[in-house]
Amino acid sequence: MAKGGAPVTMSDVAQLAGVSTATVSRVVNGRYGVSASTVTHVRLAIERLGYEPSLVATSLRRSRTNVLGLVTHTFQSYTAEVLKGVMDALSQSGFDLIIYANSDLYGTYSDGWEQRHLARLSGTLTDGCIAVTPSGEVRSGTPIVVIDPVKGSTVPSVTADNFAGATAVVEHLLGLGHRRIGFIAGRAGLEAAWSREEGYRRALAKAGVSLDPRLIARGSFNPESAAPLARALLDRVDRPTAIFAASDGMALKTLEVAKDLGLSVPGDLSVAGFDNIPESALAEPGLTTVDQSMDRLGYEAARMLKSLVRGDWEGPGQIVLPTRLVVRGSTAVPKTSP
Amino acid sequence: MAKGGAPVTMSDVAQLAGVSTATVSRVVNGRYGVSASTVTHVRLAIERLGYEPSLVATSLRRSRTNVLGLVTHTFQSYTAEVLKGVMDALSQSGFDLIIYANSDLYGTYSDGWEQRHLARLSGTLTDGCIAVTPSGEVRSGTPIVVIDPVKGSTVPSVTADNFAGATAVVEHLLGLGHRRIGFIAGRAGLEAAWSREEGYRRALAKAGVSLDPRLIARGSFNPESAAPLARALLDRVDRPTAIFAASDGMALKTLEVAKDLGLSVPGDLSVAGFDNIPESALAEPGLTTVDQSMDRLGYEAARMLKSLVRGDWEGPGQIVLPTRLVVRGSTAVPKTSP
DNA sequence: CTGAAAGCGCTTACAG
DNA sequence: CTGAAAGCGCTTACAG
Numbered sequence: 206m207a208k209g210g211a212p213v214t215m216s217d218v219a220q221l222a223g224v225s226t227a228t229v230s231r232v233v234n235g236r237y238g239v240s241a242s243t244v245t246h247v248r249l250a251i252e253r254l255g256y257e258p259s260l261v262a263t264s265l266r267r268s269r270t271n272v273l274g275l276v277t278h279t280f281q282s283y284t285a286e287v288l289k290g291v292m293d294a295l296s297q298s299g300f301d302l303i304i305y306a307n308s309d310l311y312g313t314y315s316d317g318w319e320q321r322h323l324a325r326l327s328g329t330l331t332d333g334c335i336a337v338t339p340s341g342e343v344r345s346g347t348p349i350v351v352i353d354p355v356k357g358s359t360v361p362s363v364t365a366d367n368f369a370g371a372t373a374v375v376e377h378l379l380g381l382g383h384r385r386i387g388f389i390a391g392r393a394g395l396e397a398a399w400s401r402e403e404g405y406r407r408a409l410a411k412a413g414v415s416l417d418p419r420l421i422a423r424g425s426f427n428p429e430s431a432a433p434l435a436r437a438l439l440d441r442v443d444r445p446t447a448i449f450a451a452s453d454g455m456a457l458k459t460l461e462v463a464k465d466l467g468l469s470v471p472g473d474l475s476v477a478g479f480d481n482i483p484e485s486a487l488a489e490p491g492l493t494t495v496d497q498s499m500d501r502l503g504y505e506a507a508r509m510l511k512s513l514v515r516g517d518w519e520g521p522g523q524i525v526l527p528t529r530l531v532v533r534g535s536t537a538v539p540k541t542s543p
Numbered sequence: 544m545a546k547g548g549a550p551v552t553m554s555d556v557a558q559l560a561g562v563s564t565a566t567v568s569r570v571v572n573g574r575y576g577v578s579a580s581t582v583t584h585v586r587l588a589i590e591r592l593g594y595e596p597s598l599v600a601t602s603l604r605r606s607r608t609n610v611l612g613l614v615t616h617t618f619q620s621y622t623a624e625v626l627k628g629v630m631d632a633l634s635q636s637g638f639d640l641i642i643y644a645n646s647d648l649y650g651t652y653s654d655g656w657e658q659r660h661l662a663r664l665s666g667t668l669t670d671g672c673i674a675v676t677p678s679g680e681v682r683s684g685t686p687i688v689v690i691d692p693v694k695g696s697t698v699p700s701v702t703a704d705n706f707a708g709a710t711a712v713v714e715h716l717l718g719l720g721h722r723r724i725g726f727i728a729g730r731a732g733l734e735a736a737w738s739r740e741e742g743y744r745r746a747l748a749k750a751g752v753s754l755d756p757r758l759i760a761r762g763s764f765n766p767e768s769a770a771p772l773a774r775a776l777l778d779r780v781d782r783p784t785a786i787f788a789a790s791d792g793m794a795l796k797t798l799e800v801a802k803d804l805g806l807s808v809p810g811d812l813s814v815a816g817f818d819n820i821p822e823s824a825l826a827e828p829g830l831t832t833v834d835q836s837m838d839r840l841g842y843e844a845a846r847m848l849k850s851l852v853r854g855d856w857e858g859p860g861q862i863v864l865p866t867r868l869v870v871r872g873s874t875a876v877p878k879t880s881p
Numbered sequence: 882c883t884g885a886a887a888g889c890g891c892t893t894a895c896a897g
Numbered sequence: 898c899t900g901a902a903a904g905c906g907c908t909t910a911c912a913g
Binding site: 214215216226227229230231233234258259261262263264265266267 | 909
């Protein structure tokens, strides 16, 4: 059994077994060259004391830790899905995962905090890190893979084909006859946000529909950020007949706002999102959206990072995964075509 | 800028600034007794090199790290909600959070792995830990709080009033006229699973409805585990008119199975769950369930852990949070009362 | 087969 | 005000 107070250290084990810590270390790590009887004694002492090697001390001494890091600033459905994919890729791989989240979410360190944490983890604790939608460019002494990087980033990354996805959704709305299509954009700076907006713009342009800048609202991917924006769009006298939100979280929030305002979806308003989080299939009506299989993003990022750490990555530096339009009940032909 | 290769260490900074590492450490930690000009030089060197102190080295040396740990073995909606609550409680608290997830989910270490990881983190990296639905009893040299502990556990814990919640849901079904009520149990060993089953049993007994043991299926809280169980229950000639699953994930899966079998809910079958995860409100029909506000579980656990670490916890060792029956469309009067 | 010693990157008395 | 030295819990050449 473990002692009540301080954690059991290797010295405690060594003392009880009557050997040096070097020998205990050899037994713990299964190194050859320890006599059978010593092994037995040490094992017994370990058992008796409930000893587990300190992750920190081990990783400080070793160059390789077999621990991968992940930094994120939020825990939404998107994050949960990504994590599932990451864990799936790491399953049985020998790599454990450490997720670092800082508590000063809205504090002074908000901007660029991923970079700080990456630096604090890498080189000692982790062999490499995944950064999820970081607020800026990141770099590190150890391998790094970014899921949804900032625009223009050159670090290894995994991202969905956001441009194609957004184009598809807007063309779907145009095809239904919509001409006044509102857009709620994602967090500025992120490649994903930019590409989705670009898809929206290009699709309109290609269809010869002139863009009304008043129909573009600036969100942050955060569901909460969408409520006032959706309300503002829908309060307009010349309100849009459809709204495309750059994330499902924001689209779902738009659905709520529409309901509050007494607008029926898709009767009075069509709504589409981007992501295809689990909640979107269950919404009433089901949300038309773009599937970017977030677990796949996580899976690929982890797969890439593993290879990078082992030094045998052969693929491209930037992975772009296909997207797929998912049409559900939230989009339909507008009531009155203009 | 950081160097390309190995991470920048305190020695690098000391060398560039022309001082000792002791002085750099003082500047980094804002200690008094360093001349203004030295501070300036050191700060400049830190800036130039992009230095960040190694979390591992710092925590090995210091007794207090201001990092809290959390171990979990899964990332489902439940976990995501719990994490939101934890982050909320930690926001601006000065404590950061490290989540440890091991990759051998289905491997040899599966059982009791939380205990191993707790021991590896505590004493050095973390000041205390939260364990989410651990597979066994856990102990540690540093404070620990368990969310949904195993039955009979005596460590500090936070849990919902599972018995009351389950009783309420079953009484609701009985009140609608159901007499054959199936039950899909949660992971054996957990207090939450036991109490929910006990609530089911007692409510039936109290209503004078005899328990049919063939109507009890043994799940694991994992949504996937419920599919074959629900199918087996519904394939019976004397199938139940209602199924109460011990978690929403499993209940939602039961909804799917019913649909596959051509059974309408709540027409042919009533379904109820436990948890009230976000998806449940969006399901079609909405899922009748018991709200245990998982973010609250996380919030309270983090609050308790903070106090425990600071040594000023005044409350009880076991916190039990109230639950609330949420009636939605998935439950109704059975078609043919027996 | 085993141990003494050095060192991973820091912090903290202890001298000066 | 500043530095040399010890030490946090480990691992790994290096001797023996």
